Amino acid sequence: MNFAFSEEQQAxxxxxxxxxxxxxxxxxxxxxxxSDQPYDRELWRGMAELAxxxxxxxxxxxxxxxxxxxxxxxxxxLGRSLAPTPFSSSVYLAxxxxxLAGSPEQQKRWLPRLALGEAIGCFALAEGPRAPHAGxxxxxxxxxxxxxxxxxxCPTATWRTSRSSPRRRRTGRPPxxxxxxxxxxPPG
Numbered sequence: 001m002n003f004a005f006s007e008e009q010q011a012x013x014x015x016x017x018x019x020x021x022x023x024x025x026x027x028x029x030x031x032x033x034x035s036d037q038p039y040d041r042e043l044w045r046g047m048a049e050l051a052x053x054x055x056x057x058x059x060x061x062x063x064x065x066x067x068x069x070x071x072x073x074x075x076x077x078l079g080r081s082l083a084p085t086p087f088s089s090s091v092y093l094a095x096x097x098x099x100l101a102g103s104p105e106q107q108k109r110w111l112p113r114l115a116l117g118e119a120i121g122c123f124a125l126a127e128g129p130r131a132p133h134a135g136x137x138x139x140x141x142x143x144x145x146x147x148x149x150x151x152x153x154c155p156t157a158t159w160r161t162s163r164s165s166p167r168r169r170r171t172g173r174p175p176x177x178x179x180x181x182x183x184x185x186p187p188g
Contacts, residue, residue, distance in 0.1 A: 009073050016077035024083040040084045048117025053091055057099070062112030086120045094121020100122040105167065 005013065023043050032040045035125070047053065056071045057063020061082050078087055098107055113119035
């Protein structure tokens, strides 16, 4: 079995290594990490121009339509350079969550923006009796109304809650809330 990268994947690795050596040198990384900037916006824009954020997003959703091996190549180089960008939260977590569990509407709305680097994704998971859910989340000081719907949408966040728990089947106790939500923070 051959575990070596293909010629195209090696070319992608070489491109990424050169790009990150030029744009994510250790002194620049340290400067960003010691500043109040959450990430390197210029580096993020450059990565978007190279279509890195859309590597594993299918073409019909605005992505590059490559695969997970190409994403692995990029991940290795990003980790090697310690690039201060929201790549992991946007690509490994939020994009994957949308591809696996997002509604067609959510995929249509967010995947093209994530692929272009126009949106930044964040994924969170909370569990327990006080875990946030659609009925107890506040937005800008205004409490969201309780509803029977299991997902809510607002301009800056999409969250879904699931109240099922394997423990309930075994014990008959009420389930603990499990909440998963994605928060989108457009750059700029």
